[in-house]
Amino acid sequence: MATSQQPRAAVASGTVWSDRRIENIIGNLLRTGVSVSALIVFCGGVIYLFRHAGSPADYRTFHGEPADLKTVPGIIRDAFTLEGRGLIQLGLLVLIATPVVRVAFSIWGFAAEHDRMYVIFTIIVLATLLYSLLGSGSAF
Amino acid sequence: MNVLCFTVLVAIGSLVAGLLGSLTGLGGGVVLVPLLTLFFKVDIRYAIGASLVSVIATSSGAAAAYVKEGFSNIRIGMFLEIATTFGALLGAFLATRISGSLIGVIFGAVLLYSAYLSARTRPPWAGNDPPDALATRLRLNGSFPTARGERSYNVYHVPAGFSLMFGAGTLSGLLGIGSGAVKVLAMDQAMKVPFKVSTTTSNFMIGVTAAASAGIYLNRGYIDPSLAMPVMLGVLAGSILGARILVQTETKWLRLVFSVVIVLLGLQMIFQGLRGKI
Numbered sequence: 001m002a003t004s005q006q007p008r009a010a011v012a013s014g015t016v017w018s019d020r021r022i023e024n025i026i027g028n029l030l031r032t033g034v035s036v037s038a039l040i041v042f043c044g045g046v047i048y049l050f051r052h053a054g055s056p057a058d059y060r061t062f063h064g065e066p067a068d069l070k071t072v073p074g075i076i077r078d079a080f081t082l083e084g085r086g087l088i089q090l091g092l093l094v095l096i097a098t099p100v101v102r103v104a105f106s107i108w109g110f111a112a113e114h115d116r117m118y119v120i121f122t123i124i125v126l127a128t129l130l131y132s133l134l135g136s137g138s139a140f
Numbered sequence: 141m142n143v144l145c146f147t148v149l150v151a152i153g154s155l156v157a158g159l160l161g162s163l164t165g166l167g168g169g170v171v172l173v174p175l176l177t178l179f180f181k182v183d184i185r186y187a188i189g190a191s192l193v194s195v196i197a198t199s200s201g202a203a204a205a206y207v208k209e210g211f212s213n214i215r216i217g218m219f220l221e222i223a224t225t226f227g228a229l230l231g232a233f234l235a236t237r238i239s240g241s242l243i244g245v246i247f248g249a250v251l252l253y254s255a256y257l258s259a260r261t262r263p264p265w266a267g268n269d270p271p272d273a274l275a276t277r278l279r280l281n282g283s284f285p286t287a288r289g290e291r292s293y294n295v296y297h298v299p300a301g302f303s304l305m306f307g308a309g310t311l312s313g314l315l316g317i318g319s320g321a322v323k324v325l326a327m328d329q330a331m332k333v334p335f336k337v338s339t340t341t342s343n344f345m346i347g348v349t350a351a352a353s354a355g356i357y358l359n360r361g362y363i364d365p366s367l368a369m370p371v372m373l374g375v376l377a378g379s380i381l382g383a384r385i386l387v388q389t390e391t392k393w394l395r396l397v398f399s400v401v402i403v404l405l406g407l408q409m410i411f412q413g414l415r416g417k418i
Contacts, residue, residue, distance in 0.1 A: 027203075027204045028204070030203055034204070038373060045147075048366055053143055055142060056141070056143070057141050059182040059186050060181050061183060062183040064360070064362075065363065070358060084366075088368065089363070092193050092358075092365065096196060098200050099200060099351040102348070103348060115279075117279075121218055128226060129352055131355075132228075132353065132354070
């Protein structure tokens with residue numbers, strides 16, 4: 001799908017070429033993250049459905065999730081036991097991490113272009129994301 | 141209803157939501173939460189958690205295609221993400237302080253407003269003004285491919301756009317939606333970014349905004365894996381399908397039809413929220 005983009009990138013000026021290259025890498029990164037996540041969620045889903053297909057489905061009342069499905073270390077520990085719900089949660093964690101990795105990569109991209117202003121902007125965004133994912137557990 | 145039946149039905153509903161959300165640039169979340177709460181009787185907190193996760197999938201899946209086609213403006217996206225991620229933290233924090241019924245009513249109001257925004261006709265922007273000093277300094281002006289080669293554009297009213305984006309982020313964190321309508325409003329209307337660039341850059345930003353509140357939701361136990369599984373896979377399939385179609389589709393009629401659906405769901409969310417049924 002992306003092969004037709006090459007001629008345009010080649011005739012454009014230096015910075016634009018660089019921008020286009022970064023856009024291409026970011027596109028691949030997002031695609032890979034989502035694919036890996038979907039694959040893990042799908043496998044976890046198959047295991048879960050295989051074991052629980054006949055159980056009643058009830059989401060009317062909110063119970064909150066057990067502790068091991070709420071934190072990053074807990075989810076990773078759970079997933080290695082190949083329990084369906086733990087595996088799905090690992091896939092969802094990969095999905096949530098994909099934009100975070102994308103932002104982290106953009107820092108490198110902007111640094112390569114010597115764009116100090118956008119390196120700073122991107123670091124601010126990354127810090128906010130990391131706080132939410134890793135630091136917010138005790139704050140709320 | 142047993143787990144298998146529930147999972148299959150939710151997956152089909154999510155696929156349609158993802159397809160419509162991607163085609164209109166409004167995101168799958170706007171119809172997903174009403175679908176889960178009104179039709180499947182899911183607690184709104186689980187619905188928001190599942191929706192947030194699917195919003196990340198929609199955004200990342202579709203953005204992967206748009207970014208390569210050169211429609212998205214990465215600088216506009218990154219600059220405005222400062223506003224949306226801070227807003228998302230505030231929204232996720234607020235979500236713990238207010239009741240599910242109130243969230244339902246706010247959700248309905250946002251749906252009605254989204255429908256109003258997307259149905260409104262507006263004059264096309266001529267784009268003849270001199271470049272804005274702040275936008276130039278922030279290097280937000282860009283270009284995108286058209287049938288007649290690259291078309292360049294200038295960006296205006298940066299502070300207004302930035303403030304609207306903070307609001308969009310707050311709504312995203314509070315309601316588990318991508319806030320695509322408000323994001324497009326901020327870029328397309330306030331900042332005068334061309335429509336196609338606005339929708340694709342919005343899609344690109346939605347994933348980062350949703351990830352900012354998803355971390356908090358995960359830590360708080362709002363993300364249930366067995367519910368999020370069919371929602372995420374369904375929405376992802378629908379959004380990939382939608383991204384393939386968008387590039388060559390006239391979106392006017394589709395947006396009108398989608399607006400009607402959103403109005404009906406919005407009224408229902410407000411009504412059920414006021415009755416305390418959400």
